[in-house]
Each structure stands twice: as C-alpha cells, then as structure tokens.
Amino acid sequence: MESGLFFNITTIAYFASMVLFFAYIAARTSTLAFFATLAALAGFITNTIALGLRWYESYQILGVDGRAPLTNLYESVVFFAWTIVLIYLLMDLKYKQRAVGAFVMPFALFSMVGAQMWLNAGIDPLVPALQSNWLTYHVITCFLGYAAFAVACGVSIMYLIKIGKEEQHKGDAPMGGILGLFPPCRVLDDMNYRAIMIGFPLLTLGIITGAAWANYAWGTYWSWDPKETWSLIVWFLYAAFIHARFTRGWIGRRAAWLSILGFAATIFCYLGVNLVLSGLHSYGGS
Amino acid sequence: MTETTKPQNADDYADKIWDFFCSLKLTIIILLLLSILSIIGTVLQQNAPAAEYIKEYGQSNYELFVKLQFVDMYHSWWFIGLLGLFSVNLICCSIKNFPRVWKFVTEPALIASPGILKNSANRLEATSKDDRQQLANRLSALLKKEFGSAQQSEKDGKLYLFAQKGIYSRFGAYMTHLSILVIMAGAIIGNVWGYKAYVNIVEGTSTSQVWSRNGQVPIDLGFTVRCDDFDVSYYANSRRPRDYNSDLVVIDNGQEVLHKRIEVNDPLTYKGITFYQSSYGSAGNPFFQVKVTENATGNVMNMKASMGQPVNLPGGYAFAITDFTAEGRFGPAARVNVSTPDGRRGTPFMVLKDFPEFDIKRGGKFSFSLVDYKEPQFTGLQVAKDPGVEVVWLGCLLMVFGSLTAFFFSHRRIWVCLEEDGGKTKIQIAANAHRNQPGFSLAFDELKQKLDAAIENKSSKKEG
Numbered sequence: 001m002e003s004g005l006f007f008n009i010t011t012i013a014y015f016a017s018m019v020l021f022f023a024y025i026a027a028r029t030s031t032l033a034f035f036a037t038l039a040a041l042a043g044f045i046t047n048t049i050a051l052g053l054r055w056y057e058s059y060q061i062l063g064v065d066g067r068a069p070l071t072n073l074y075e076s077v078v079f080f081a082w083t084i085v086l087i088y089l090l091m092d093l094k095y096k097q098r099a100v101g102a103f104v105m106p107f108a109l110f111s112m113v114g115a116q117m118w119l120n121a122g123i124d125p126l127v128p129a130l131q132s133n134w135l136t137y138h139v140i141t142c143f144l145g146y147a148a149f150a151v152a153c154g155v156s157i158m159y160l161i162k163i164g165k166e167e168q169h170k171g172d173a174p175m176g177g178i179l180g181l182f183p184p185c186r187v188l189d190d191m192n193y194r195a196i197m198i199g200f201p202l203l204t205l206g207i208i209t210g211a212a213w214a215n216y217a218w219g220t221y222w223s224w225d226p227k228e229t230w231s232l233i234v235w236f237l238y239a240a241f242i243h244a245r246f247t248r249g250w251i252g253r254r255a256a257w258l259s260i261l262g263f264a265a266t267i268f269c270y271l272g273v274n275l276v277l278s279g280l281h282s283y284g285g286s
Numbered sequence: 287m288t289e290t291t292k293p294q295n296a297d298d299y300a301d302k303i304w305d306f307f308c309s310l311k312l313t314i315i316i317l318l319l320l321s322i323l324s325i326i327g328t329v330l331q332q333n334a335p336a337a338e339y340i341k342e343y344g345q346s347n348y349e350l351f352v353k354l355q356f357v358d359m360y361h362s363w364w365f366i367g368l369l370g371l372f373s374v375n376l377i378c379c380s381i382k383n384f385p386r387v388w389k390f391v392t393e394p395a396l397i398a399s400p401g402i403l404k405n406s407a408n409r410l411e412a413t414s415k416d417d418r419q420q421l422a423n424r425l426s427a428l429l430k431k432e433f434g435s436a437q438q439s440e441k442d443g444k445l446y447l448f449a450q451k452g453i454y455s456r457f458g459a460y461m462t463h464l465s466i467l468v469i470m471a472g473a474i475i476g477n478v479w480g481y482k483a484y485v486n487i488v489e490g491t492s493t494s495q496v497w498s499r500n501g502q503v504p505i506d507l508g509f510t511v512r513c514d515d516f517d518v519s520y521y522a523n524s525r526r527p528r529d530y531n532s533d534l535v536v537i538d539n540g541q542e543v544l545h546k547r548i549e550v551n552d553p554l555t556y557k558g559i560t561f562y563q564s565s566y567g568s569a570g571n572p573f574f575q576v577k578v579t580e581n582a583t584g585n586v587m588n589m590k591a592s593m594g595q596p597v598n599l600p601g602g603y604a605f606a607i608t609d610f611t612a613e614g615r616f617g618p619a620a621r622v623n624v625s626t627p628d629g630r631r632g633t634p635f636m637v638l639k640d641f642p643e644f645d646i647k648r649g650g651k652f653s654f655s656l657v658d659y660k661e662p663q664f665t666g667l668q669v670a671k672d673p674g675v676e677v678v679w680l681g682c683l684l685m686v687f688g689s690l691t692a693f694f695f696s697h698r699r700i701w702v703c704l705e706e707d708g709g710k711t712k713i714q715i716a717a718n719a720h721r722n723q724p725g726f727s728l729a730f731d732e733l734k735q736k737l738d739a740a741i742e743n744k745s746s747k748k749e750g
Contacts, residue, residue, distance in 0.1 A: 065521070065528070125521045128529055128550035128563075190724075197693045204689060208682045217551050219562045219670030220482060221678060222473070224360045226328040233321040240317035243310055250314065265321070277328055 001057055004121065006050030007078060011112040013043030014081070018109050021102035025178055033098035037089075040105060044085045051082060058123050065125045070139040073274065074119035079139070080270075081111035083147035087198065091151055095191060097183040103154035134213030142206030142231075146266050148199030149238070152192050153263035156256035159188040163253060189252060192259050193245060200238050207231050226277040230269035237262040307378040316372045323368070327359045333500075373470060376463045387456045390697065396439045396448045398701030398716055406716035407723065408730040412741050414711050418445045418704040421711055421741065425702055428740040432733060433700060447702035456720065458692030465688050468681030475674030481505060483669040487513040488569040489662050492537065496669045507559060509538040516566060516665040530566055532665040558671055565666030572610055572661040574620065577642075579653045588657070599652060602627030608634060612661060616640060620656050696721035700733075713741055 020036030023029075051069050059066030069075045088104045115121075162182045183191070210228070211221040222228060241258045244250035250258075306312060330351070331338070339348040339357065355362030403409070414421055422438060422445050429436045429449045436449040483496040483505055492512035495504045514533040521528045531549035535542055536556045546554040553562040571593035578587045578599065591597045596606045609621035617640035624632045638644050642655035700717040715737060719726035 125524075125526060125528065128527060131529075132551040134551075201686065201689045201693060204685060208686065211682070212679070215675060216553070217562065218564065219553070219560055219668050219672070221675065224327060224332065229324050229328045229360075233324050236317045236321035236324075240314045240321075243313050243317070246310055273328070 001054070001121075001123075003050045003053035003057055006046050006053060007112070007116065010043050010047040010050055010078075010081070011109070011116060013039050013046060014085070014105060014109040014112055017043060017101065018105040021098070021105055025099055025102055025181055028181055030098070033101070036101055036105075037092060037098065040085055040101060040108075041089065043108075044082070044089060047078070047082045047085065051079065054123070061123050062125050067126060067131075068136050070136060071126055071130060072120070072124070074115050074121050076139065076143065076270075077111050077115035077119060080143050080146060081108040081115075083143045084108040084111065084150050087144070087147045087151050087195070091191065091195065095183070095187065097187065097191070099181045099183065100151075100155060100158065100191070103158050104151050107150045107154065129217055132213060132217065134209055134216065138206060138209040138213055141202050141209055145199045145202030145206050146270060148195045148202060149234075149259075149263045149266050152195035152199065152259045155188050155191045155195060156259040158182055159185055159192065159256040160253065160260075162188065163256075185252075189255065192256060196238055196241055196259065196262075200235075200242065203231070203235055203238065207235060227269065227273045230265070230273050234262060234265045234269050237265055304378070307374055308382045310379070312375050313372075313379065316368065316375060320368060320372070323359070323365060326356055330356055330359075332360070333358050369470070373467060376466060380460055380463055384460060387460070390453060390456055394437070394448060394450065395699070395701075396437055397441050397446045398448070398703050398714075402701060402716045402718070403703055403714045406718055408717040408727055410713070410715040410734055410737055412713045412738070413707070414713060414741055415709075416711060418706060418711050421704055421713065422447060422702075424740045424743055425737065428736060429700065429702075432736060433698075436700075436702070443706065445704040447704075448699070450697065450699045452695050452697050455691050455695035456697050458688050458690070458695065461684055461688030462692055463688075465681045465684035468684060469678050470681075472674040472677030472679075472681055475677055476672040477674070480670070480672040480674060484564070484667060485511075485669055486567070486569075486664040486666050487511065487532075488664045489513055489516050492535075496667075509536055509543075509556065511536055511561065513665050516663045518566060518663075530563060530665075532563055532667070534561060558673060560670050560672075562668040562670070563665065564668045566663055567666065569662045569664040572612075572659050574607055574610075574656060574660075575658040576605075576607075576637075577655045577657050578605070579646075579655075581646075581649070581651060581653055596625070599624075601651075603651065605652070605654070610659070612659070614638075618656065618659060620659075622654055624650065624652065696726065698726055698729075 017036050017039035020032050020039055024032035024036055054069040054075070055066070058069065070079055084104065085108050088101065088108075092098070092101070162179050163185050165179050166185050182188070207228075210231070214223070215221040237258065241255060241262060244255055244258060334357070336348065339351060343351070351357050355364070359365055425447055426436045426438065429447065434449045434451045436447040439446045439448070482499045484499055485493055485496040487493050490513070492510050494507050494510040496507060497503070498505055512535045514535060516530070516532045518530040519528045520526060529549055531547050533545070533547050534554050536544035536554075538556075544554070544556055548554045548561060548563050550563045553560050555561075574591045574593075576589050576591055576597075578589055579585070580587075580600065585600075587599075589597055591605075591607050593607055593610060596604045598604050603624060603626060605622055605624045607620045608623050610619070612618050616638050619639070620637045621634050622637050623634045626632065632650075635645070635648055635650075637654045637656050639656040639659070642657075645653045645655060696719040698717065698719045700715065703714040705712045705714070717726070717730050717733075
C-alpha cells in the first residue's frame with residue numbers, strides 16, 4: 001500500500017521536527033525553530049496525503065464498501081497525530097511561541113510510532129453497525145477535541161516546569177537558560193485555556209454525535225457504556241477546568257494540573273477503555 | 287433585643303445556604319465528584335446477574351455492592367442525588383447572576399464613567415477644532431459602519447456616544463446551563479413515559495407485543511408488526527456480515543399502513559415507536575423446493591417439502607428430507623429417503639444443490655435435485671419509545687450554540703466622550719470586551735486609525 005510509505009515519511013518528519021525543537025531549546029537558534037516548524041508542516045502534509053491515499057485504497061480493496069479512514073484503532077491513531085499537528089500549527093500561527101513544539105510534537109510522534117509498531121494496518125470491511133455517516137462526524141469531532149487537549153497538556157507541562165523558576169526569578173531582566181525560550185507563564189496559562197476552549201465544544205459535539213448515532217442505531221442515546229461514561233468524565237473534568245478560571249485560587253498551577261489530569265483521562269477514554277474495559281467500542285481494540 | 291436578632295440569624299442562615307448553593311466552588315467540587323464516582327460503573331460491570339458478582343468478588347463483597355448500589359450505580363440514590371444537587375447549583379447560580387447580566391440589555395452604560403475613560407486598556411485621546419456635534423456625527427457614522435450603531439446622550443455639558451456589539455454572548459453561559467437542564471428533563475421524560483424493549487419476529491409472522499428490556503414484561507404496541515422477509519449478506523470470502531435487513535409491515539386497524547425495509551442504522555418509526563434492526567437467528571426447520579424426475583417416463587415434478595415431512599409421489603411412493611446442511615463440503619446438501627408403496631424405507635442418499643445432475647447417476651425410480659431452500663430466520667429488533675428524545679436534541683443544540691457563544695464571542699463596547707475645552711473639543715474614546723481582551727485590542731488598534739482619520743477629517747491642521 002502506497003499510504004504506508006507516506007505514513008513512514010510522516011513519522012520521520014515528526015521525529016525530525018521534535019529533534020529540531022529540542023535542539024532549538026538547547027541551542028537557542030531561531031533558525032532551528034523555523035526548520036522544526038517546517039518539518040512539522042511537511043509531516044502534516046504527508047500525513048494528509050497518506051490519509052487521503054488510504055481512503056482511496058479502501059475503495060480499491062473493498063470496492064463499493066470503501067470508507068473514510070476513521071474506522072479502526074490504527075486509523076484513529078494516525079488521524080489523532082494529524083489532528084494534534086493541525087491544532088498545534090493553528091496555535092503556532094496565532095501565538096508564534098516556537099518552544100511549545102518541543103512539548104506537543106512528541107504526542108504526534110508517539111501516536112505515529114505506536115500505530116506503526118503495534119497496530120494492525122489492514123483495511124477490513126465494516127460491520128453493519130459502523131456503516132453510518134455519523135461515524136465520520138463522531139470521529140472527526142472527538143479527535144479534534146482530543147488533539148486540542150493534547151496541546152493544552154503540553155503547554156501545561158511547560159507551565160509547571162517554568163512557574164517555579166519564574167517565581168524565584170527577580171527583576172525585569174529576561175530569564176536566561178533553557179527556560180528563557182519558554183513563553184511567559186501568563187502566555188502559557190492563556191494558551192492552555194485557549195486550547196481547552198477549542199477542545200471543549202468539539203468534545204461536546206463528539207459526545208452529541210455519538211449519542212445521535214447510538215440513538216439511530218440502537219434506540220438509546222445514552223447507555224452508560226464505559227466509553228460513554230469516560231467521555232463524560234473527561235467532559236466533567238474540563239467543565240471543572242473552565243469554571244475554575246472564574247474562581248480565585250484555581251488558576252495557574254491548579255489549572256495546569258487539571259489540564260494534565262484531563263488529558264490523562266482523555267487518553268484513558270481513548271485507549272484505556274478499549275484495552276482494559278469492554279463495551280460498545282471494543283471493536284476498536286483490533 | 288432577642289426578638290429582633292433571631293430573625294436576623296435565621297436570615298444569615300438562609301443567606302449561608304443560598305451562598306452555598308450559588309457557589310462556584312460547589313460547582314467545581316460536584317464536577318470533580320461526578321467524574322470520580324462515574325469511574326466505579328466503568329470498572330464494575332453494571333446490572334449483571336448476581337451469580338457473576340459472587341463468582342468474581344465473593345458473597346460478602348457482593349452484598350456490600352448491593353447495599354452501596356454499585357451494581358446499578360447510575361441509577362443509585364447518591365448518583366441521582368448528586369445530579370440533582372448539580373441542577374440546583376446551576377439554577378441558583380443562574381438566578382444569582384442573571385439580573386446583573388440582564389442589566390446590560392435594559393440599562394446599557396450610555397455614559398462612560400471617568401474610570402473607563404482613564405483606565406481602559408483600549409483608549410484614544412485627541413483634540414479637535416471642530417465642534418462637538420460635528421465630531422459626534424462623523425464618529426457616529428464611522429462606528430455605524432465599522433462597529434455598531436451609536437447612541438448619543440448628553441450629561442453635564444458633555445456629549446457621549448455609546449456603541450456595542452455581541453451583547454448576546456453574555457447569555458452563552460446561561461444558554462449552556464439551561465441546555466443541561468433541558469437534556470436532564472428530556473431524559474426524565476423518556477424514562478417516565480417511554481420504554482426500551484425488544485422482540486424477535488420469525489419471517490412471515492407478526493406480533494403486537496414486545497418485551498421490556500429490563501424485567502421481560504410484555505408491552506402491547508397497539509398495532510401489529512409483520513416481518514415479511516429477513517436477509518443477511520456477507521462480505522465475499524468471509525463470514526463477516528455486510529448487511530442484514532428485514533421487510534417490516536405495520537398493520538393498524540386491519541390496514542397495512544407502512545412498509546419499510548429496515549437495516550442496521552436505518553430504523554422504522556410508527557406512532558412514536560421505533561424498531562431497530564439489531565440481531566437475527568435461525569427459527570426452526572428449513573423449507574425446500576425439490577425437482578423430482580420419474581426416470582422411466584421423464585416426467586418432471588416440482589414439489590415443496592419441509593423437513594421430515596413425507597411428500598407423496600406417483601404410484602404410492604413417497605419421499606422425505608431427513609437432514610440438511612446449508613454449509614456442506616459440496617455446498618447445501620439434503621439427505622433424502624424414498625419409501626416404497628409397501629411402506630419400506632429405502633437407503634438414504636444425498637442430494638446436492640450445486641450439482642443438480644448428481645442424483646441421476648444413482649439410478650432409482652426417481653431422481654431428485656434440490657432447486658432451492660429457505661431456512662426460516664427470526665429478526666431481532668430493539669424497540670424504543672422515547673418521547674423525551676426531541677427534548678434531548680433540543681438541549682444538545684442549545685448546548686452547542688451556548689458554548690460556542692460563550693467561548694468565541696464577546697460583548698464589545700465603545701464609549702466616546704466629547705468635551706468643550708477652551709474653543710476646542712477634547713475627545714476621549716475607550717473600549718472594552720468582556721472576554722478575549724488581547725484579540726479585541728488588536729481589532730481596536732485597527733479601528734483606532736479609522737477613528738483618528740474621522741476625527742482629523744476636516745481639521746487637517748491638527749495641532750500637537
């Protein structure tokens with residue numbers, strides 16, 4: 001399959017991007033950051049081509065039963081990598097805080113490596129329950145949401161690394177060392193909030209499209225299936241995060257921890273439920 | 287003294303309760319509690335038979351689970367109670383804050399306070415030789431074009447302009463909060479006036495009763511559903527089902543009122559009751575269509591047979607199909623017995639559907655070939671009546687619009703103050719947004735240049 005080749009190139013590009021971002025933080029040469037962003041963009045483009053090719057190949061292999069490449073764990077993981085880089089590049093366009101890449105690109109890289117090392121890349125026909133347009137809407141909205149949470153988590157980790165040093169730092173002189181390249185904590189906190197503001201409505205839409213689909217397929221929009229419940233847990237956590245912004249004492253460090261906890265719950269909702277628990281989404285485990 | 291302080295204490299107490307239910311801290315604690323408690327039901331299987339829990343966790347643990355309602359935790363008193371507290375918290379917060387927000391609509395701040403004019407992050411100050419009204423007209427026109435129509439007012443000899451945009455975004459949060467209550471209401475309506483049931487219908491038969499999913503209680507539909515046909519198709523070279531579907535007919539008052547071929551992800555709805563294709567299975571013995579040739583005469587007879595039932599042949603003979611498989615080594619295969627007029631049963635032999643000439647070689651009085659067969663199947667349907675589902679979708683719609691409004695739009699306001707100052711006019715402009723201030727600052731910087739141009743318009747020789 002041609003798409004496999006492009007997924008390999010994507011992985012290499014994301015790896016190069018991550019290494020260049022690390023080098024940028026260590027060497028503090030803005031040229032490196034430029035090339036790191038370029039590598040991320042190149043990886044994003046090949047990732048897009050690979051997904052498109054896989055879509056096309058599904059029609060070659062399955063004929064009329066071809067479908068968008070969003071139907072099993074392998075496809076969802078490579079799509080997750082794509083959404084992470086998409087959200088990251090959009091945030092980069094707005095904030096131009098290059099050091100953030102060093103904390104976000106690893107998520108995209110791990111996804112690609114994980115998919116290619118452990119997951120079955122075969123294109124299989126869909127069981128009747130999955131033959132629905134809701135599948136596409138549901139997966140796209142959920143994963144864009146997850147990706148925004150991944151970016152928020154990366155930014156929160158940076159915040160927690162930096163905040164201690166920034167509090168000790170006296171005077172107006174810019175901070176030296178590696179942390180000097182990190183965006184100011186105020187900006188990191190804002191980015192964290194922004195990313196979650198993007199992710200939360202998308203997760204909401206993802207849950208709603210899932211409920212609509214379940215209602216259309218089985219006549220129950222909500223059955224407290226482990227996947228549904230975990231998505232609600234994630235929703236509760238980020239709802240708490242958003243409300244925490246309005247209360248004194250819950251911004252800064254606590255908000256960063258809540259964002260990391262939220263992303264951990266997201267990952268459990270995505271992978272943990274399929275691998276550890278059972279339920280309606282267990283087909284994703286193959 | 288005690289007479290007067292007592293009610294005050296009671297008031298304090300009531301205030302405290304009110305503050306407790308209004309507090310944002312309570313909201314955060316409830317949200318975190320809900321997420322932590324919800325985990326229990328994802329780890330511990332819900333509504334499983336008692337024997338399964340006992341096998342896995344032991345008798346005493348099982349009794350503890352039952353006592354704590356862990357085995358059906360999403361319907362336990364403590365979980366429902368927490369959701370109730372969540373609703374009360376939502377309602378109280380809204381009651382507390384709504385009047386303040388409503389004031390923005392009913393009493394817009396037409397006149398800028400000195401504080402806003404001095405301290406706003408987005409400001410513009412200038413002086414002009416033009417008189418106040420001229421400037422006001424020019425600025426009004428510009429604001430109307432670029433921002434929103436301006437209201438003019440006068441106070442203490444100063445002329446004020448006020449323009450605003452996106453006031454609806456102040457209500458996004460309330461819309462979102464309301465949506466949660468609407469969704470809960472929809473869920474309650476569905477639980478009280480609806481049901482979830484299932485029914486298996488054998489092809490060619492009909493039913494007017496379905497079985498409740500919890501409790502196996504029969505429920506009368508009030509009409510009849512007949513399944514004319516059920517089909518399952520498989521992907522090539524695999525046992526993976528590609529599609530399964532049922533031809534359903536709704537019969538109401540003796541009239542066939544609705545026909546639909548339903549499949550997974552495409553249900554049938556009649557009178558608020560929806561039938562979802564969900565499973566299928568074998569329902570008893572197959573029927574056969576058999577071609578019998580009398581070898582001596584070459585007479586061909588097309589006959590129908592059902593499993594195990596003897597079928598008469600000319601001259602007192604009879605045959606019966608005594609065994610059948612749809613998936614034999616050579617395709618569908620039937621075992622046939624022919625009995626002679628004196629009642630003796632002959633040796634059974636195989637008839638293969640895919641090899642119609644095969645039986646001729648056997649050379650008996652009759653030769654058989656299997657033209658077709660039909661294995662009756664039942665179609666398994668999920669049946670749901672949920673009058674609350676539209677309410678739930680309405681809530682979802684409100685939630686999407688509410689959260690988008692709350693997150694991505696902001697209430698932006700611009701004030702202009704024009705003051706006579708020694709033959710010249712002093713101009714002060716201030717603006718703010720209730721959310722996304724950095725984004726608004728950028729937009730205001732752009733607007734600033736246009737405002738400057740409008741101020742300088744005719745007074746090109748501006749001093750300073």
